[in-house]
Structures are given as C-alpha cells and as structure tokens.
C-alpha cells in the first residue's frame with residue numbers, strides 16, 4: 001500500500017512521530033505493525049524497517065513513532081526526516097498478534113522506552129470504544145525527559161482509576177518484586193512485554209522463571225535498540 005507523508009512532530013525529547021495518510025482505506029488492529037520501504041543509498045542496515053502503528057484504528061491515519069538519534073542516525077531515519085508533505089512511501093499491510101485478546105481481562109504491560117508504541121495504540125482504542133482499562137503499566141526509561149506519551153498516558157490514568165502507571169527511571173529497574181506487586185492487585189493478568197530486544201528477552205526468562213504460564217504472555221521485540 002502507498003502512504004502519503006503528512007507531517008511530523010516531536011512527542012518528547014528525541015521521540016518523533018510521523019503521520020501518514022493512506023491513499024486507499026487500510027484497516028489494522030491496535031498493537032499491529034507494518035513494514036516500510038524507503039529506497040535510498042542506504043547504510044549497511046538497508047532501506048526497509050518495521051514500525052508499530054502508534055495510532056489507534058479510530059484515528060484512521062497511520063502514525064509511527066521513533067527515536068531519532070541525530071548524531072548516529074541510520075540513513076533510513078535520515079531519509080524519514082527529509083520527507084516532505086505529499087511524499088509517498090511504500091508499506092505492507094499491517095500485521096502482528098501483539099493485540100488484546102480479550103478486553104475484559106486484566107493486563108500488566110512491561111515496557112521499555114519506545115516499546116510503548118503498541119500500548120499507546122491499544123489504550124487509545126480502548127478509550128475511544130468506551131471500554132474500561134484495567135491494567136498496570138510498568139514503564140522503564142533512561143531518564144524523565146525520554147518518557148514518550150507521558151502526558152497522554154497520565155491523562156488516561158487520571159480518568160481510569162484501574163489504569164496505573166509505575167515509572168522506572170535509569171537504575172531503578174523493573175524487577176520481580178515490581179511484577180509481583182502489580183500482579184497481586186489484578187486477577188489472573190495477561191502480560192504484554194515490549195521494548196528493546198535484549199530487554200524483552202530478559203523478561204521472557206524472568207516471567208517463565210516466576211511460573212507465569214506462556215499462554216498468558218505476549219512479546220514485541222524492537223531490534224536496533226540497546227537495553228535500557
């Protein structure tokens with residue numbers, strides 16, 4: 001499918017959101033991702049990338065949200081930054097199973113940095129559909145200034161008393177105790193883990209060692225980012 005670039009905006013620190021309008025109607029489920037191709041003289045990381053759709057289906061436009069490291073950016077992200085309104089970009093149909101399986105269940109979201117993108121889409125869609133949100137968001141970031149969607153998430157937690165955010169900054173890591181504390185408040189939660197690949201791999205082991213049933217866990221791995 002072809003998408004037309006509309007605009008970009010800084011969401012927080014070096015987190016930038018890119019907004020695209022689909023030429024033809026496109027459907028996706030909150031939490032899904034798509035594959036982009038941006039032909040250019042690419043570095044060794046090539047001219048294709050996967051990005052989660054950070055917008056909710058109800059928003060109709062496709063948003064992607066990423067960190068732009070201005071000093072060490074890949075050529076792909078440099079090209080993304082050069083897009084002008086009306087420029088076309090090629091993307092595949094959205095796919096992926098990091099979606100809510102049951103909106104009545106209770107959730108623990110274990111998120112590292114930019115891994116928040118599928119959760120932002122999921123929460124926004126639940127809000128628009130008028131469904132309650134019963135979830136704990138354990139959200140790890142390097143520092144206060146890099147918490148993406150901070151204001152939006154806090155606003156949701158104020159409106160939904162059963163949606164709680166627990167921030168973990170720098171050396172204050174999400175650990176077994178934090179997970180046990182969060183789980184004890186919720187009945188039989190489902191665990192959704194998203195973030196830099198090494199962090200997600202670590203929680204794969206942690207949750208399994210804690211005895212969480214594999215069927216109750218979903219993972220979303222973001223390659224190209226270091227552990228927080």
Ligand SMILES: Cc1cc2nc3c(=O)[nH]c(=O)nc-3n(C[C@H](O)[C@H](O)[C@H](O)COP(=O)(O)OP(=O)(O)OC[C@H]3O[C@@H](n4cnc5c(N)ncnc54)[C@H](O)[C@@H]3O)c2cc1C
Pocket residue numbers: 033043044045049050051052053064065066067068069072073074076077114117118221222223224225
């Ligand atoms: C299903 C899926 C969904 C995803 N969703 C998102 C999303 O919503 N948002 C998002 O930001 N990413 C997402 N990703 C990851 C994304 O596809 C990129 O891998 C990631 O953003 C890194 O981008 P980049 O490779 O352009 O590197 P950059 O972000 O430009 O650079 C990242 C870092 O790579 C290091 N680096 C620099 N040069 C090199 C080099 N030559 N070789 C190796 N490392 C180098 C530097 O430390 C630099 O800071 C997703 C991936 C998958 C598979």
